[in-house]
Every structure is written in C-alpha cells, then in structure tokens.
Amino acid sequence: MQTLAYVVSAASDAVLYQEGKVADDHAAAAAVIIHDMTNSNPAVYDPEWPLAAFDDNEDPAGTGQITTAVRGVYNTLLSDAALYSGQWQIVWDAVPSDLVVGDSVQLSGTLSTISSTPIPNRELRIAASGIDLDAATASTDATGRFEVTGLVQSTSGSVTASITSPATTVMMREPVSWPSGDRPQNMILIDDSPLESAIPFEAEVAPAIGTSARDQADGDRIIPADGGTVIDTVTYEGLTPGVEYTLEGELYDKATGQGTGITGSTTFTPDQSSGTVEVTFTIPVGFAGTSLVVFEYLYDPDSTLVAEHADIDDEAQTVVVEAYVPAIGTSARDQADGDRIIPADGGTVIDTVTYEGLTPGVEYTLEGVMVEKPSGKRTSIEGFAIFTPETSSGTVEVKFRVPSGHAGKTLVVFEYLYDADGNLVTEHADINDEAQTITVLSVTPERPSLPTTGSSDAYVPIALTGAALLIALGVAAMLVTRRKQYQK
Incomplete structure (x- = not known):
C-alpha cells in the first residue's frame, strides 16, 4: 500500500x-x-x-x-x-541571528523521509511573510538540500516550504455488489497529504539617518551671500536607547564634491530607537554663489561608524548661498565747499562711491573719468582707488583734479569697478545723473576791494565801528551792575 x-x-x-x-x-x-x-x-x-x-x-x-x-x-x-515511500519531513537549518531589515538572506533546509533518507530532485513551493523572495520555488539537490533567498523587509515573519508527500492512509475498496470476476476493478481511497514546514525569523532595524538642512533665519534653503547659520535636522532610526552617539557633519561643495571645512557636531543619547536631533553649521563669508550639501556621519561610543547620509544630489541636504550682485553708485562734490560747482580755473572733486555685493577680502580697483555733458566726450581728467572691502557693502572715495581750461563746462563722473584680474565687475556711467554732475563756472567772481585811506567812504565803516564799540561797552557795564546787585 x-x-x-x-x-x-x-x-x-x-x-x-x-x-x-x-x-x-x-x-x-x-x-x-x-x-x-x-x-x-x-x-x-x-x-x-x-x-x-x-x-x-x-x-x-x-x-x-x-x-x-x-x-x-x-x-x-x-x-x-x-x-x-512513507512519511516525509522538511527540516530547516537555523536562521541567522543577526538579521537586519534590508539585508539579503539565504535560508536552507533538507527534504527527507522520516528515516532521514534524502529526497533529491523535488520542487518545493515557497511562501513567505516579511521577506521578498527571489523565487517561489526551490529544488532539492542530490542530497535533498534546498536554498531560499530573499530580501528582509520586516522585523519578523516566516518562510514556508511545502510539497505533496506520500499519503499516510490508503484503503482499497472492492465493490460488494459485484462478484469479483464480473467487476475486477476496485476503488482506492487515500488522504490528501500536503507537507509543509515554516520557519520564523526576527530582524533588527539597521541604524539609519536622513537629513533636512535649512537656513536658521527663515527656514528656507537659501543663505545670504555674506553667510549664515544652517540647522540640519537629522532623523534617525534603529539606534539603541540609552547609548551615546555622536553626529559629525561637513558641508560639501556640490560642484566639486570637495569638503569645505565647514563642520558641525553634536553628541546625544536617544530615549527611543528613533527620533530627531539637530546639528548647527556656520557658513562664513567666502561661499557666495555656491551650493553646499550636508554630509552626516553617525558614530557609536567606540567611534565606529554606524550610519551615514552623504548624497551629493539630495535636495533636502542642499543649501544655496546667494551670489553677490555687485553694484555701485556715485556722488561727486567740490572738495572745497561740498557743492557741485567749482571755479572756472578748476578745483578738486571728491566722488564718493557706494558699493554693494562685493566679496570681502578681495581686492578691487575703481577707475573714473570725467566726460563732457551733453556730448559724452571723454576728458583727460581721471582718478582711481584700490581697496579691499571688509564687508560686501560700503563706500570708497575717488579724487579728481580738474585743471583750468574747462570753464563753462558741465562734467559728469563715470566710474568703472574691476576685480583683481582686471575684469570689469560693474559700472556707473549715467550722463544724466545729477549726483555725478559737476558744473565749472564760466568766470571766477572778482573779490571786492577795500577803500583806501583818506577816502570819504572810510568814515562810514569807522563810524559804524565806533558805534558798535560803544554799544558793546554799554552792554558790558549793564552786566557788571546786575551781577553786583545779585551778589548783595
């Protein structure tokens, strides 16, 4: 049977x-x-x-x-x-004890009779929960061994192998209403004997971190050209509560992939396996116009790297430092009296140049020239100043010496700003800008002459001077009298 x-x-x-x-x-x-x-x-x-x-x-x-x-x-x-023939069994090997969610896993076992005779060349059907299987079947080799592979997706689950094994109950039933010679065929009755064996597993969540970097000032990912403070919120999971961890981060230049030396770190002890912690980075002057990406590294108390998040293309880790937009404006005045009119025989003009959007610590050169208005004809009157700004905005003065020969003309200051390599950065050259415009008088006013001694006109100022003196003496006498009265 x-x-x-x-x-x-x-x-x-x-x-x-x-x-x-x-x-x-x-x-x-x-x-x-x-x-x-x-x-x-x-x-x-x-x-x-x-x-x-x-x-x-x-x-x-x-x-x-x-x-x-x-x-x-x-x-x-x-x-x-x-x-x-007879009863079969599926025996699983031990599950690895260090499974981690996200790991590839290989499980194995043996198909044999109950008396341990290996059963080769059989196809088992495989099902699983918590593991994404590579295949739904597994075949036994010459020794009855089989393997199952997949990706762990959950912290717990099981894998089940099944096959139709030989029936354990078999009965032959001969019809009683027919003589055996008349109906030689009998009926058989067997039980359905699917054999299946499941093996459970447990896995840990691997330590992992993710980051989201933002400008501390307004919460966006755009930093002013002069720099600022970045707060990187690090989300973690799979950590051991009560264990001290250290997060160390550095900002990387996205264009070059190189570290900038801008670092931040924090040490923390989580109460739970998952949570968030913040790391602060201070971006100094000198990174205008660059995109910076936060790389974070998580270490355990033994300084062993347990997780990292270092994706140069992750937008959530990226902050953009605004580029400087250089601009200048000018205000030209007569050095002698501060107005915008100089004598016909010339003078000195001071042009105060206001700048913004410059890179601190970088040398610049201002070159100016006066042009005639309205023709725009360039004159030979020039001035320049070399300076290195400490901040992105400020002022600098350029001096122009207007010689004789320009009487009656209207002159306008044009300014050009160059970087250390001689490249034109920006300019201010507006022929109609009143703040840049200087008027040169046509003639120099004559100074009045004093009257000569003996002239009849001399008696008037002398008489006035005498009268003024008498009034002053009278006022002084009154003040002395009042003071004496006050002191009595």
Whole structure:
C-alpha cells in the first residue's frame, strides 16, 4: 500500500503543479500502476499492454500526444516508491541571528523521509511573510538540500516550504455488489497529504539617518551671500536607547564634491530607537554663489561608524548661498565747499562711491573719468582707488583734479569697478545723473576791494565801528551792575 500511496501522491503533485507533457506522462504512468495494483484479478490485466502501446506512440483517440516517455516515468515512480515511500519531513537549518531589515538572506533546509533518507530532485513551493523572495520555488539537490533567498523587509515573519508527500492512509475498496470476476476493478481511497514546514525569523532595524538642512533665519534653503547659520535636522532610526552617539557633519561643495571645512557636531543619547536631533553649521563669508550639501556621519561610543547620509544630489541636504550682485553708485562734490560747482580755473572733486555685493577680502580697483555733458566726450581728467572691502557693502572715495581750461563746462563722473584680474565687475556711467554732475563756472567772481585811506567812504565803516564799540561797552557795564546787585 505504501508503494501505491507514493505513486498516487507523486503523480498528483506532477499533475497539479507541472505543465504539458510532464503532467500527462505522470498521469498516464500512474494510471497503469494504479490499474495494475487495484485489479482484483491480475490475470486479466498486464501493464505491459498499455506500456507497449505508449512505446509505439499509438494515439487511437487522435490527441496528438507523444507517449514514448510514459514507460520511463512508470519505472521512475516504482523505483522511487521503493526508496521514498512513507512519511516525509522538511527540516530547516537555523536562521541567522543577526538579521537586519534590508539585508539579503539565504535560508536552507533538507527534504527527507522520516528515516532521514534524502529526497533529491523535488520542487518545493515557497511562501513567505516579511521577506521578498527571489523565487517561489526551490529544488532539492542530490542530497535533498534546498536554498531560499530573499530580501528582509520586516522585523519578523516566516518562510514556508511545502510539497505533496506520500499519503499516510490508503484503503482499497472492492465493490460488494459485484462478484469479483464480473467487476475486477476496485476503488482506492487515500488522504490528501500536503507537507509543509515554516520557519520564523526576527530582524533588527539597521541604524539609519536622513537629513533636512535649512537656513536658521527663515527656514528656507537659501543663505545670504555674506553667510549664515544652517540647522540640519537629522532623523534617525534603529539606534539603541540609552547609548551615546555622536553626529559629525561637513558641508560639501556640490560642484566639486570637495569638503569645505565647514563642520558641525553634536553628541546625544536617544530615549527611543528613533527620533530627531539637530546639528548647527556656520557658513562664513567666502561661499557666495555656491551650493553646499550636508554630509552626516553617525558614530557609536567606540567611534565606529554606524550610519551615514552623504548624497551629493539630495535636495533636502542642499543649501544655496546667494551670489553677490555687485553694484555701485556715485556722488561727486567740490572738495572745497561740498557743492557741485567749482571755479572756472578748476578745483578738486571728491566722488564718493557706494558699493554693494562685493566679496570681502578681495581686492578691487575703481577707475573714473570725467566726460563732457551733453556730448559724452571723454576728458583727460581721471582718478582711481584700490581697496579691499571688509564687508560686501560700503563706500570708497575717488579724487579728481580738474585743471583750468574747462570753464563753462558741465562734467559728469563715470566710474568703472574691476576685480583683481582686471575684469570689469560693474559700472556707473549715467550722463544724466545729477549726483555725478559737476558744473565749472564760466568766470571766477572778482573779490571786492577795500577803500583806501583818506577816502570819504572810510568814515562810514569807522563810524559804524565806533558805534558798535560803544554799544558793546554799554552792554558790558549793564552786566557788571546786575551781577553786583545779585551778589548783595
């Protein structure tokens, strides 16, 4: 009965889970064996009859099937029944103890009889929870061993292997209403014996961090050209509560991928396995116009790197430092009296240049020239100043000496700003800008002459001077008298 049970179970497994010719050959071979073993009168049935027909590929029903492989399946079923009939078992090997979510895992086991005879060349069906399997089946090798691989997706789950094993209960039932000679074929009853074995697993969440960097001032990811403070909020998971960790970060130049030396760090002890912590970075002057990316590294108390987030293309880690937009404005005045009119014979003009958007610590040169208005004709009156700003905005003065020969003309100051390499950075050259415009008088006003001694006109100022003196003496006498009265 064990042979019959094995044949029926093995053939059923092939018919249910194989396709095409393999299933057909197993069904045909099993039918021959079952017919032979359940016949009440073996003398009236010889399995060689149908096998010979299969060998000859006879197809009386016109199905188009090729049956020449049925005998081989027939022989295999009977020979395997002698080796593998009886109860089977699936024995899993131990699950690795250090599984981490996200890891690739390989589980293995053995398919054998209950007496530990390995069962080769069998296909097991594999199902899992918490693991993304690479395949839904696994085949046993010559020693009955099989392997299952996949990606751990959860902190717990299980993997199940199943196969149709030989039936454990087999009964042959002979119809009682028919004499055995009249109805030689009997019916068999077997139980359905799917064999399955599950192995549970547990995994830890690997330490991991993610970051989100923002400008401390307004919460966006744009930093002023002069620099600012960046707050990087680091989200962590998979840490051990109560253990001290250290986060160390550095800002990297996105264009070059090189570190900037701008660093920040913090030490913390989490109460839970997941949470957030902040790291502060101070961006100094000198990074205008660059995109900076925060790289973060997490270390345990032994200074072992346990997690990092260093993605040069992560927008959440990126802050942009605004570029300087250089600009200048000018205000030209007469050095002598601060107005915008100079004598016909010339003078000195001071042009106060207001600048913004310059890079502190970088040398600049201002070159100015006076042009005639309205023609715009350039004169030979020039001035320049070399300076290195400490801040991005400020003022600097350029001096121009206007010689004689420009009487009656209107002159406008044009200013040009160059960097240390001689490149023009910005300019202010507006022929209609009143603040840049100086008027040169046509003639120099004559100074009034004093009257000569003996002239009759001399008595007037002398008389006035005498009168003024008398008034002053009178006022002084009154003040002295009042002071004496006050002191009494």
